[in-house]
Amino acid sequence: MLKNKKLEHPRHQITKIISRIYKRGMTTTSGGNISIIDENGDIWVTPSAIDKGALRASDIICVKNDGTIEGKHKPSSEFPFHKAIYEARPDIKSIIHAHPPALVSFSIVRKIPNTNIISQARHICGPIGYAKYELPGSYKLGEVISEEFNKGFKAVIMENHGTVIGGSDLSDAFERFEMLEFCARTIIYGSQIGTPNYLSENQIYDFENQAEHMLPVMEKTTHLPGEIEKREQIYKIVKRSCEQGLMISSYGTVSMRWKHNDFLITPTNVSRWEMSIEDIVQIKEGKREAGKTPSRATWIHQEIYKNNPEVNSIIMTQSPYLMAFGVTGKYLNVRTIPESWIFLQDISLVKYGTHFKFNNNSEIVHNCSTALIIENDSVIITGDKLLQTFDYLEVAEFSAKSIVLGVSLGNMVPINDSQVEDLRSKFLT
Template identity: 55%
Template sequence: MIHAHPPGLVAFSITREIPNTNIVPQARYICGEIGYAPYGCPGSEDLGAKIANEFLNPRYKAVIMENHGVVLGGTDMMDAYQRFETLEFCCRTLVKAGQLGKVNTLTDAQINEYQHRIPHNISHFMDVNYPSEERAIRSDMVRIIRRACDQGLMISTYGTVSVRWKDNDFLITPRDVARWDITAQDIVQIKNGQAEAGKTPSRSVALHHAIYKKNPHINSIITTQPPNLMAHAVSGSKFDVRTIPESWIFLKDVPTIPFGTLYTNVDKVAALFETNRAALVENDCVFVTGDKLINTFDYLEVAEFSAHSLVMAAAVGPLRPIGSAEIEELRIAFNVK
């Protein structure tokens, strides 16, 4: 069990609201429905009984405590902590999305369909080689993943990083391993579309493979769910990077694609990155690509900074973006293609 008072969850506790975890599939899958315990004096038997009563409902693994905080359960401490981290991410995303506009949630049918479409039967190969350059890529990936977790750009339950190794073969993060616990040995080698034996790659492995095959200029991909970018993905608010010159120069324009497209039209999504460096997926994630992993991470940082600025600007007044003439001037001055 974990009992805590993080700001996102407390915001719902003190307004006596229950967060809707249907904003992204994995939040619903990990957190499920949330219970609600009426107020009780801290440390009292009365409060304990109210919380225990909520956990009698088998659907609840987390309970909001009225004007207090949250209690979460799990099969072990890691399971409970990942649920806690994911639920706090969910609350922060809901708050930020609400600042931008209407919060759009998924139906249970959409989430079930999403889970059904995830590829589960990945072919494996046995003859695995780990030359020095391949091992170096693994180490670089682990460093970037931990940096992303430290900066709040990735949480333990979601985030995929891949790097092209040679031709269309690449390395990718594993499935169902806490992101901040990933080691170089956990990284999965993908060769001719097959995964190295004994490992399960990220569920988006087929899409990453398609992107590499379609786009020889792309050598790394990061898929993740930072809260400010996800606020745009959940609210349907346009992620307009024509805010300051640096944002547009690094990112160019960032399209938003419908929920579910990642698995229903892989080739179309892969083709999107012929001309776009990043893309938002409604109620799902952000995709960022680059020629080098460190550059891809830089683009991710810029994207989340830009999204955060837009969330903050919503409380100040309407966005007044850089005009088309100024964008063309930037395109020429900085040779943006």
């Protein structure tokens, strides 16, 4: 589970997360509900028939342990299945139910997403349950869902309905919810351009059992002038990436070179949504800032900076349209529009496992162009200024999206060689 250091009242936790889900297009004004059960057994839940895009803390309802209701609205009509899950699983302390489009797509074709599509997804999501259709708001729906949770699932696809996710707290539930929808989107987008490839059990095992290399700790940390500004830049780009669906709670690393081969990098095991500038880790002469744990990808960033002096910022993330190419092995031809080719020129695809520390990673480190995709894992974007690097990420994702969406219209006609040479002479010389 990712760390969420902020202690907030259930009312504030719920309104923050439902707003995040709504703004990311993963539920509608009327759809979805969230609850938290506290140490007294009281359940805090979103209200019925209130705009999910404008909920305030005062709108959240408390259903007391004795059944009495406190609040100015009615509790969600789906409250019965929330209560049934809490009764079936005392370890679950928060529940998210919503109708995110990709997971609804799976629910209406009666399938479950295979989370072996991305390296860390199975660990986060766990096995996925499936609940047969029952009338929304009915006690029978509560029964079929709680039966699935009784089997040990923390994520359940609801037939012709949506999904319901449980967690040890709301941050844990949201991390699982966000990852499962990401997997569903990646599978769907990948299926539009090819055939998704899934990781084997051995590949998942190798990923989860990599020997983590913890950098030694600096004896003394010195903060140079301008470091706070760089930390703020990293913080703002991480936040923007999350808001735009280019990064999720559990995955995404951003770094900036700050002096020679020393750099600042995002931490591990901290929700990207909740990260603060204080969480960012300084790496100096191969050592880490005391009391902080940098990203597990720190060594990749370190080697890229050492071997590519023109690179001053790196973003390593997962975005659904780029990863559609990453999970199918299809070539991403960025000769779509002039901007895409000028910024990106070519995006290489490297084999899964190339990014493991104990393998030969020269293909990543020494051939690090503007953008590189690691099969079933991530995309690495490099550049000079961090905002420029983020722009490259956006352009790459938009290019991938245009190609995926264009498949239903016909075959892509790329910019031809003569047009590319015109672009090269005008913009790159």
